[in-house]
Amino acid sequence: MNTVKFQLEPLTCPxxxxxxxxxxxxxxxxxxxxxxxxxxxxxxxxxxxxVTPDELKAVIEKLGYPVVS
Known part of the structure; x- marks a missing residue:
């Protein structure tokens, strides 16, 4: 298993x-x-x-949560 971490812009709610x-x-x-x-x-x-890290990032951003790094 590989691991990836993404830093997001501040989350506003749980x-x-x-x-x-x-x-x-x-x-x-x-x-x-x-x-x-x-x-x-x-x-x-x-x-x-x-699955690739880029695919994971794309799904997160499509949900409306920009990845900053």
Missing amino acids: SCIKRIEGKVGKMEGVEEVKVLFSSNKVKAGYDKNK
Whole structure:
């Protein structure tokens, strides 16, 4: 399992956590996802043969949460 971390712009509400974890967690190849509200970070464990970090980033940004790094 590979791991990737994304720094997001500040999250505004705890429901953001469920939204991101729910959508990213359902992606094929994602083994775990955790949103850290206090630090505005997303950490995901994934199978590099099924999904790429760029695909994960694209889903997060499509939900309306810009990735800053």
